[in-house]
Amino acid sequence: MLKRRKRLPCLSGLVLLAGALLVAPVLAMPKRVMSLNLCTDQLAMTLAEPGQLVSVSFLAREPSLSMLHEKAQGYPVNHGLAEEVFLENPDLVVTGTYSLHNTTALLKRLGFHVEEFSFAQTLETIPGEIRRMGALIGQEKKAETIANDFDSELKAIAARQCGKHPTMIAYDQNGIASGRGTLADSVMQAAGFVNLAAEMGIVGVAPFPLEQVIAAQPDVINMSTPQTAPTLGEYVPRHPAIAALPQTRVGAFVPEGSLSCGTPLVIKAVRALAALRSTMAPCPESAAP
Amino acid sequence: MRLSISLTLLALALFVVSLLVGPAELSSGDSVAGLFAGGGEAAAIIMREIRLPRAILGLAIGISLGLSGAVLQGFLRNPLAEPGVIGVSSMAALGAVLVFYSGLAGSSLYALPAGALFGALLAVLILLAIAARQGSTLTLILAGVALSSLAGALTSLVLNLSPNPFASYEIIFWLLGSLKDRSMEFVAIALPLMAVGWFLISLSARAIDALSLGEEAASSLGIHMGRARFMIVAGVALSVGAATAVSGTIGFIGLVVPHLIRPLTNRMPSSLLLPAGLGGAALLLAADIAARIVLPAGELNVGVLTALIGAPFFLWLVVRARREML
Amino acid sequence: MNLQVKNLSVVLGKRQVLDAISFDIEPGQVIGLLGPNGAGKSTLMRALNGHIAAAGAMQLGEHDLAAIGPAQRARLIAYLPQQRTIGWRLSVRDLVALGRLPWRAFGQRPNARDESAIARAMAMADIAPLADRVAKELSGGEQARVLMARAIVQETPLLMADEPASGLDAAHQIMLMQSLKRLAAEGRTVLVSLHDLTLAARWCDQVMLLNEGKLAALGTPETVLSDENLAIIYGVTAHRAQDDQGLVIAPVGLRKASTGG
Numbered sequence: 001m002l003k004r005r006k007r008l009p010c011l012s013g014l015v016l017l018a019g020a021l022l023v024a025p026v027l028a029m030p031k032r033v034m035s036l037n038l039c040t041d042q043l044a045m046t047l048a049e050p051g052q053l054v055s056v057s058f059l060a061r062e063p064s065l066s067m068l069h070e071k072a073q074g075y076p077v078n079h080g081l082a083e084e085v086f087l088e089n090p091d092l093v094v095t096g097t098y099s100l101h102n103t104t105a106l107l108k109r110l111g112f113h114v115e116e117f118s119f120a121q122t123l124e125t126i127p128g129e130i131r132r133m134g135a136l137i138g139q140e141k142k143a144e145t146i147a148n149d150f151d152s153e154l155k156a157i158a159a160r161q162c163g164k165h166p167t168m169i170a171y172d173q174n175g176i177a178s179g180r181g182t183l184a185d186s187v188m189q190a191a192g193f194v195n196l197a198a199e200m201g202i203v204g205v206a207p208f209p210l211e212q213v214i215a216a217q218p219d220v221i222n223m224s225t226p227q228t229a230p231t232l233g234e235y236v237p238r239h240p241a242i243a244a245l246p247q248t249r250v251g252a253f254v255p256e257g258s259l260s261c262g263t264p265l266v267i268k269a270v271r272a273l274a275a276l277r278s279t280m281a282p283c284p285e286s287a288a289p
Numbered sequence: 290m291r292l293s294i295s296l297t298l299l300a301l302a303l304f305v306v307s308l309l310v311g312p313a314e315l316s317s318g319d320s321v322a323g324l325f326a327g328g329g330e331a332a333a334i335i336m337r338e339i340r341l342p343r344a345i346l347g348l349a350i351g352i353s354l355g356l357s358g359a360v361l362q363g364f365l366r367n368p369l370a371e372p373g374v375i376g377v378s379s380m381a382a383l384g385a386v387l388v389f390y391s392g393l394a395g396s397s398l399y400a401l402p403a404g405a406l407f408g409a410l411l412a413v414l415i416l417l418a419i420a421a422r423q424g425s426t427l428t429l430i431l432a433g434v435a436l437s438s439l440a441g442a443l444t445s446l447v448l449n450l451s452p453n454p455f456a457s458y459e460i461i462f463w464l465l466g467s468l469k470d471r472s473m474e475f476v477a478i479a480l481p482l483m484a485v486g487w488f489l490i491s492l493s494a495r496a497i498d499a500l501s502l503g504e505e506a507a508s509s510l511g512i513h514m515g516r517a518r519f520m521i522v523a524g525v526a527l528s529v530g531a532a533t534a535v536s537g538t539i540g541f542i543g544l545v546v547p548h549l550i551r552p553l554t555n556r557m558p559s560s561l562l563l564p565a566g567l568g569g570a571a572l573l574l575a576a577d578i579a580a581r582i583v584l585p586a587g588e589l590n591v592g593v594l595t596a597l598i599g600a601p602f603f604l605w606l607v608v609r610a611r612r613e614m615l
Numbered sequence: 616m617n618l619q620v621k622n623l624s625v626v627l628g629k630r631q632v633l634d635a636i637s638f639d640i641e642p643g644q645v646i647g648l649l650g651p652n653g654a655g656k657s658t659l660m661r662a663l664n665g666h667i668a669a670a671g672a673m674q675l676g677e678h679d680l681a682a683i684g685p686a687q688r689a690r691l692i693a694y695l696p697q698q699r700t701i702g703w704r705l706s707v708r709d710l711v712a713l714g715r716l717p718w719r720a721f722g723q724r725p726n727a728r729d730e731s732a733i734a735r736a737m738a739m740a741d742i743a744p745l746a747d748r749v750a751k752e753l754s755g756g757e758q759a760r761v762l763m764a765r766a767i768v769q770e771t772p773l774l775m776a777d778e779p780a781s782g783l784d785a786a787h788q789i790m791l792m793q794s795l796k797r798l799a800a801e802g803r804t805v806l807v808s809l810h811d812l813t814l815a816a817r818w819c820d821q822v823m824l825l826n827e828g829k830l831a832a833l834g835t836p837e838t839v840l841s842d843e844n845l846a847i848i849y850g851v852t853a854h855r856a857q858d859d860q861g862l863v864i865a866p867v868g869l870r871k872a873s874t875g876g
Contacts, residue, residue, distance in 0.1 A: 501700075501702040558702075
């Protein structure tokens with residue numbers, strides 16, 4: 001068993017470089033890629049060519065979390081276990097930085113080529129992640145096109161905005177709100193909304209008291225699409241107190257699963273919210289593009 | 290009687306305090322105006338839709354737990370009997386979880402009390418079968434420990450198996466209950482059932498008094514044991530089941546309160562019922578207020594607080610009970 | 616009220632504990648229920664009070680004891696079980712007052728009638744000075760008297776007590792029997808199981824001798840507690856004497872095996 005104990009920090013470029021020096025032919029175009037994380041699943045399924053991706057995580061088939069859940073039906077699924085990786089023996093393993101920490105360390109010790117993606121993401125980091133995944137699996141061209149399209153659509157959406165910025169809170173299961181530094185926050189901003197949770201000091205995804213949501217009286221409360229399997233937490237964003245707010249639009253305004261990962265598909269969420277915004281604060285005729 | 294009046298005043302005072310405490314930091318003037326004035330103002334919504342149901346549930350669930358603890362102790366002549374300790378609450382939680390998260394009843398909230406009542410009923414019947422006849426303190430507690438461990442494990446299992454990935458985050462709620470963000474819908478599904486439970490329990494007052502002298506003596510004092518058993522089983526299942534269905538497992542209220550209050554009564558089990566209910570309401574309201582203010586950011590599950598108070602108390606009782614056996 | 620029993624039989628598990636017991640007792644008497652351990656004394660009382668299923672007929676006055684509910688039975692029969700259970704730290708007075716439950720409607724407070732019955736029963740059991748003590752903290756004999764008072768206070772036509780004299784000192788044994796006599800004099804039937812033959816011979820109007828589930832004899836102490844019965848059923852010999860107040864029987868030795876048959 002060859003032991004490549006790379007103790008390189010998370011500087012992906014260096015990791016890539018070191019990997020390339022050691023096993024250059026594999027990196028040029030890994031034939032068998034395995035993804036252990038919901039978000040790397042999305043990127044890998046978008047970019048990989050048929051047959052290249054050997055399995056995705058089981059969450060990739062979950063409609064509430066995965067935009068590509070239908071596509072994921074076409075792939076075998078894994079549960080992020082080191083044993084599964086060992087049996088599959090892929091050329092490249094892609095996973096999240098935080099999610100399967102022990103598994104990742106173990107796989108690296110066993111000599112697998114593991115690439116980690118950080119998911120403290122915003123819209124700005126997405127094109128970079130697309131390009132990085134493209135480079136890792138040898139699909140640079142495809143990645144470049146997707147990343148460029150993503151950038152330009154964001155710019156176009158920003159250009160169409162004018163006038164006041166309506167306020168919004170993204171409120172979810174169990175009274176969790178998306179604050180500063182979250183993907184949802186950057187999506188709200190890109191679509192021309194003010195994220196009240198971020199304004200009120202929430203950082204990251206954190207509990208936000210229902211009373212404060214009511215007191216803030218946002219113009220929009222966005223919640224996730226209700227699931228078929230019930231949870232009690234779902235009753236919090238559906239609390240009668242929220243329904244009683246007279247001026248607030250409440251609903252699931254972004255496509256299901258579109259905010260769970262920083263992938264090119266997040267653009268669908270931005271589009272949906274931008275459309276909502278244009279009905280709430282339409283631009284005067286002259287300013288319209 | 291004086292005791293009941295003081296406890297009523299205490300519970301009402303805590304009810305009002307409960308209405309005044311919350312992260313929205315309304316002034317007491319705004320709170321009162323919000324509660325009674327009309328309109329869709331934020332203060333009114335917060336008071337009526339968020340704080341009022343929470344305070345009502347704190348009061349009603351406290352009464353249910355205090356009353357159930359008192360009646361179970363009287364019925365089993367066992368000072369350690371309590372819905373949480375002997376596993377009735379855990380089984381109620383398991384029942385609620387099974388029916389609700391399986392989606393058998395759609396996502397209807399009525400699934401919660403339906404499942405919880407069934408779970409609580411099953412637990413009480415099992416415990417009576419195991420422990421009532423023998424009357425040994427130890428047997429009952431051991432059976433309860435087994436039952437609550439099993440129910441807790443199965444609750445976690447069911448939530449982990451739910452097709453909804455968020456369900457497993459709710460394990461903590463079911464094991465260490467909370468009154469956070471419960472709406473009037475929850476009051477509507479739970480309060481009527483609890484009230485029926487209280488009524489049935491109050492009907493068993495004579496029976497638990499007579500049972501101080503043992504089952505045969507009680508029966509020779511005119512107590513219809515079958516009927517008394519039914520009223521207590523159904524009353525506890527209804528009140529603890531409905532309470533657990535909306536709040537998760539909140540332990541030790543029914544243990545701590547009867548013990549604190551018993552010395553203030555003539556120690557006749559029936560004279561403990563009303564004060565224990567009122568005291569339970571006061572303790573749960575107080576714990577729920579504390580749960581909202583002890584941590585500057587966010588709130589604690591009230592079940593954590595009651596366990597922090599109750600578990601050491603329970604240990605102390607076990608040590609004492611060993612010394613004087615009841 | 617007459618206590619009439621016909622062919623009363625009880626089977627517990629596979630054992631025939633009572634076998635076709637029949638008797639008819641006039642009211643106003645203290646009936647001593649005697650017999651060695653396991654003869655069926657407690658079972659007879661428990662069957663009469665409806666605690667165990669029994670075949671045969673049981674009648675108290677015009678009441679069929681098998682057909683009435685617990686509430687009605689509690690106004691006809693007071694029963695002191697052998698097992699002395701006292702839960703909680705109740706005061707003596709509160710405990711005795713429990714005996715008035717059958718006469719009180721739900722939620723009703725004790726009335727003057729209840730109060731006088733309680734005072735009388737406590738005096739009869741000689742526990743008035745203990746009224747405010749915690750019953751659980753009393754001595755065994757004192758507890759026995761408290762529980763006896765609880766049964767007396769029920770003021771029923773039939774009073775059954777299972778070994779009320781055990782644990783009592785000599786003076787209180789005599790006081791107990793005197794109280795039972797007084798209750799019988801009021802027209803009640805008092806059925807009391809005893810192990811003390813001296814006590815039974817001295818104080819009971821009639822004694823009922825059970826042996827292995829069968830009624831061996833019923834009648835006055837003089838006839839039932841004959842040397843022969845004592846020898847066959849109890850396996851003892853007794854010294855007997857007569858004084859101006861009645862019979863004195865004192866068991867003095869074991870019957871020798873050779874004298875049997």
